[in-house]
Amino acid sequence: MKKLAVIGANEFQNPLIEKAKEMGFETHVFAWAAGDIGEQTADVFHPISITEKEAIWQVCRQAGVQACCSIGSDLAVHTVNYVQRRLGNPCNPDITDTIATNKYAMRQALTEAGVACPRFLRVSAAPEETALDGMGWPLIVKPTDRSGSRGIYKVEDYAALAAAVPLAVEQSFEKAAIIEQFISGTEYSCESISFAGEHHILALTKKYTTGAPHFIETGHAEPADDIPPALLPAVRGTVLSALDALHIAYGASHAEFLITPQGDVRIVEVGARMGGDCIGSDLVYLSTGVDFMAAVIDAACGRAPDLTPKRAPGPARIRFIFTAADAAEMERIRRAAPDTVWRAEYDGAPDKAVTDSSNRHGYWITTV
Numbered sequence: 001m002k003k004l005a006v007i008g009a010n011e012f013q014n015p016l017i018e019k020a021k022e023m024g025f026e027t028h029v030f031a032w033a034a035g036d037i038g039e040q041t042a043d044v045f046h047p048i049s050i051t052e053k054e055a056i057w058q059v060c061r062q063a064g065v066q067a068c069c070s071i072g073s074d075l076a077v078h079t080v081n082y083v084q085r086r087l088g089n090p091c092n093p094d095i096t097d098t099i100a101t102n103k104y105a106m107r108q109a110l111t112e113a114g115v116a117c118p119r120f121l122r123v124s125a126a127p128e129e130t131a132l133d134g135m136g137w138p139l140i141v142k143p144t145d146r147s148g149s150r151g152i153y154k155v156e157d158y159a160a161l162a163a164a165v166p167l168a169v170e171q172s173f174e175k176a177a178i179i180e181q182f183i184s185g186t187e188y189s190c191e192s193i194s195f196a197g198e199h200h201i202l203a204l205t206k207k208y209t210t211g212a213p214h215f216i217e218t219g220h221a222e223p224a225d226d227i228p229p230a231l232l233p234a235v236r237g238t239v240l241s242a243l244d245a246l247h248i249a250y251g252a253s254h255a256e257f258l259i260t261p262q263g264d265v266r267i268v269e270v271g272a273r274m275g276g277d278c279i280g281s282d283l284v285y286l287s288t289g290v291d292f293m294a295a296v297i298d299a300a301c302g303r304a305p306d307l308t309p310k311r312a313p314g315p316a317r318i319r320f321i322f323t324a325a326d327a328a329e330m331e332r333i334r335r336a337a338p339d340t341v342w343r344a345e346y347d348g349a350p351d352k353a354v355t356d357s358s359n360r361h362g363y364w365i366t367t368v
């Protein structure tokens with residue numbers, strides 16, 4: 001039987017495990033044992049932390065897995081590619097693992113390739129005020145190597161910056177933060193799949209966040225139909241240049257960008273993986289009909305992905321539950337228009353404060 005390794009077992013990875021089973025694979029799922037749903041869905045669950053690259057590879061080798069994939073986690077990218085390279089499957093070069101998961105290395109690579117970026121600075125402690133000369137205000141402070149809006153601060157002055165930097169550094173695995181000029185604009189992402197260096201843009205996603213100071217995602221919608229058509233060539237051009245700058249050649253990518261009031265397109269960050277937050281697992285499929293997860297599994301196995309639509313395209317959106325009012329809205333829609341709800345999850349504990357995207361209380365996906 002064909003065997004596929006999936007890195008990660010939480011609710012956002014689970015659709016990939018289900019898809020692989022549907023495609024006839026025996027699934028070998030790797031994650032820290034935490035009672036996550038994927039532990040049950042997996043044909044074989046291996047309780048090994050997703051960062052234990054060599055241990056995971058040894059199990060994959062002994063089990064005879066054909067390929068390895070994951071959905072939307074930067075942490076998993078390193079392990080997926082480590083295993084893929086040892087299996088001899090086509091995947092992105094080593095350098096992509098670093099420059100697509102470290103925000104400072106990414107800014108450097110984009111800038112060197114001529115992709116317009118805000119000015120940026122790497123720090124491990126609050127810098128002297130003079131180090132910020134010419135950057136202006138506001139600025140944004142972020143851990144170099146985290147995701148899910150952890151440790152993100154928009155700051156308006158030096159005192160706020162000096163307070164934010166240690167908090168962002170603390171959140172960072174490598175204990176470093178990046179300070180960037182803040183770009184105002186409307187936020188989107190671009191979902192693509194690449195094979196043998198050829199990029200296929202599948203969808204543009206509109207992103208909704210809490211805004212300053214922490215920018216936690218509150219929802220996403222596809223297609224992003226409010227982008228003026230005249231700007232689409234610049235969007236495509238900027239995204240494709242960014243993918244090339246990061247040497248992305250195989251598999252999914254998720255490029256986050258802003259469109260400024262002047263119509264400039266500016267990359268926020270690029271993941272060499274699917275968008276999380278159900279963008280890769282659900283929204284792309286619903287809005288384009290392309291079976292993105294099957295395409296990612298095919299690409300991981302070294303097969304050119306099938307990008308023909310498998311369902312009629314239509315609008316799709318996800319909304320996240322932050323408060324009891326959000327949960328009530330989800331319940332209302334579930335009752336009023338159950339056919340429009342594609343999937344929903346809710347932890348039933350809206351009293352706990354949401355500090356980043358990992359402790360939101362749930363979500364619902366609709367097809368209207």
Ligand SMILES: Nc1ncnc2c1ncn2[C@@H]1O[C@H](COP(=O)(O)OP(=O)(O)O)[C@@H](O)[C@H]1O
Nearest residue numbers: 118140146147148149150180181182183215269
């Ligand atoms: N330079 C910037 N200018 C304006 N907003 C930014 C900038 N960098 C990040 N943001 C905002 O913060 C959010 C999180 O930043 P991002 O770099 O994507 O980190 P994460 O890995 O946590 O998603 C972005 O989605 C965006 O809303």
Ligand SMILES: [Mg+2]
Nearest residue numbers: 148256268269
């Ligand atoms: Mg981001």
